[in-house]
Structure formats: structure tokens, C-alpha cells
Amino acid sequence: xxxxxxxxxxxxxPGTPARCAAPFHVATLLACMDARVTLFxxxxxxxxxxxxxxxxxxxxxxxxxxxxxxxxxxLAGARLLMCRQPGVPLAEATLIxxxxxxxxxxxxxxxxxxxxxxxxx
Amino acid sequence: xxxxxxxxxxxxxxxxxxxxxLREEPDGQLTLGLNAYGCALYGEIFAFTPKRLGARIxxxxxxxxxxxxxxxxxxxxxxxxxxxxxxEALDQRPALIHRDCYGAGWLxxxxxxxxxxxxxxxxxxxxxxxxxxxxxxLDGFDPENAAVQALKWKx
Numbered sequence: 600x601x602x603x604x605x606x607x608x609x610x611x612x613p614g615t616p617a618r619c620a621a622p623f624h625v626a627t628l629l630a631c632m633d634a635r636v637t638l639f640x641x642x643x644x645x646x647x648x649x650x651x652x653x654x655x656x657x658x659x660x661x662x663x664x665x666x667x668x669x670x671x672x673x674l675a676g677a678r679l680l681m682c683r684q685p686g687v688p689l690a691e692a693t694l695i696x697x698x699x700x701x702x703x704x705x706x707x708x709x710x711x712x713x714x715x716x717x718x719x720x
Numbered sequence: 721x722x723x724x725x726x727x728x729x730x731x732x733x734x735x736x737x738x739x740x741x742l743r744e745e746p747d748g749q750l751t752l753g754l755n756a757y758g759c760a761l762y763g764e765i766f767a768f769t770p771k772r773l774g775a776r777i778x779x780x781x782x783x784x785x786x787x788x789x790x791x792x793x794x795x796x797x798x799x800x801x802x803x804x805x806x807x808e809a810l811d812q813r814p815a816l817i818h819r820d821c822y823g824a825g826w827l828x829x830x831x832x833x834x835x836x837x838x839x840x841x842x843x844x845x846x847x848x849x850x851x852x853x854x855x856x857x858l859d860g861f862d863p864e865n866a867a868v869q870a871l872k873w874k875x
Contacts, residue, residue, distance in 0.1 A: 624792070631785040631794040632771065663790060671791050 602633035603715035612643030620658035622720040623668035630675035640681040648681045673697045724863035726756035730845030735798035736855040753826040762788045765817045768810050775803045799838045805829025
């Protein structure tokens with residue numbers, strides 16, 4: 600991929616299911632245009648990295664679960680990171696296999712400064 | 721030429737792995753479109769968004785995005801060149817890709833870097849049969865149920 604670097608900050612989670620497909624679909628489209636895409640799950644969106652949430656949370660009634668959109672983004676070449684939340688225990692065995700890295704707020708700050716374009720969805 | 725019920729006109733060149741056809745135009749440009757196998761794989765296409773006119777496209781890189789049921793995919797360019805034409809009719813009527821994939825549903829025009837040297841890589845008509853059949857075999861294509869197969873293939 601030789602396009603620009605794009606960072607998508609994902610902050611929507613189970614509280615707003617209807618907003619949970621767009622970040623991954625946009626990531627898929629951008630990656631299909633040769634952008635180097637990183638999805639970064641923060642705040643409530645970190646819940647989407649849990650298999651039981653990703654497999655069952657459905658953005659549109661009758662549609663596919665969030666996991667489907669995550670897989671599409673990964674297939675297109677996007678990278679998926681999540682923010683480790685201080686003080687919140689993390690059972691790594693419960694996380695989806697599509698996750699590339701558990702990262703930090705500091706890493707997020709560095710990515711924002713170094714990335715060509717940053718979207719918040 | 722007909723393969724598993726899918727039509728492949730004899731006057732076109734083919735890029736089997738990418739599901740594309742290519743046609744040499746009198747002015748040296750190439751017209752590219754999705755061939756019948758590409759259409760069968762993807763199912764109904766809801767949108768095609770090409771890169772900007774004039775964009776430099778390297779071989780193997782994306783010249784646009786195809787959106788279809790539940791997914792999207794890159795349209796990869798089979799050879800390097802400049803994107804010299806886009807089919808604006810597809811903005812409003814993406815269904816043309818399916819309805820007339822070898823005519824009004826063409827995708828882009830490309831000004832190739834060196835078509836004379838590249839031409840031999842893209843078999844013409846009947847000469848592409850073996851490569852097309854092999855690609856279908858590799859993809860596990862089920863000609864009896866193309867629409868369902870397309871969903872399985874992409875999921």
C-alpha cells in the first residue's frame with residue numbers, strides 16, 4: 600500500500616450500536632484505495648475487541664454483527680489496535696483474533712502526531 | 721467463449737486473477753471492466769468509486785473500490801499507467817456493471833506505460849480459457865450457485 604497513513608479513532612461502543620459499523624466500513628474503503636489504515640479502539644470502543652461483544656452486537660437490525668465489519672477491514676489490510684485502560688483488568692483470551700496490538704494512550708498520541716489524516720468515528 | 725455458462729467475448733484480453741477484461745482502443749488507451757466471472761463472484765454491485773482522473777496507478781495497486789452486498793474490495797490494476805477515463809454513468813447506475821459488463825458497464829480507461837510489451841501477458845479470447853478455468857478452480861467457484869458462492873467467497 601502506498602497511499603497516505605490514516606488513523607481512525609473509534610470511540611463508539613455497545614451503548615451506540617448503530618455507530619459501530621461505520622469506522623470499520625470506512626477503514627475497508629480507505630484500505631481498498633491503498634491507504635495504510637490503523638483503527639484505534641478507545642474508551643467504550645475497547646469493548647468491541649471482546650469476542651462476545653463483537654460477535655453479537657448488531658449495528659443494524661437484521662444485519663451482520665460488528666465482527667463482520669472488523670473482518671472486512673482486516674481483509675482489506677487495516678491494522679487494529681486497542682487502548683489498554685489503566686486499572687481495568689484485561690482478559691486477553693476473550694479478545695478477538697483480529698486485534699493486532701494492545702497499545703497505550705501515549706502510543707495513540709504519537710500516532711495522531713505522525714499520521715497524515717486522523718478521523719474520529 | 722463460454723465457460724460454465726459465463727460469456728467471455730473473443731475480442732477482449734483477460735486478467736483472470738483480477739476478474740477483469742481489457743480492450744485496446746485505437747488511441748492507445750485501454751478500457752478495463754469486470755468480466756462475467758468477476759460479476760458472478762461479487763454479486764450485485766452497489767457502487768464503484770474510481771481514483772481521480774489522471775492518477776498514476778502502479779501494477780497491482782488499486783484503481784478503485786467496488787462495494788457490494790456486505791463487503792467491499794479493491795479493483796487492482798493489472799498493469800501500470802495513468803487513469804485516463806472514468807465511466808461517470810456508474811455514479812448513478814452501478815447496476816450497469818452487471819447488466820452490461822462488456823459494454824456500458826466498463827470501469828475505467830488507462831493510458832498504459834508500455835502496452836506493446838505488456839500485451840502478451842493478457843490472453844485474447846479463447847487463449848484465456850485455461851487461465852480462466854484455473855482461476856475458477858482455485859477460487860472454488862460453484863457455477864451452479866454463483867450468488868451464494870460469491871457471499872461464501874467474501875465472508
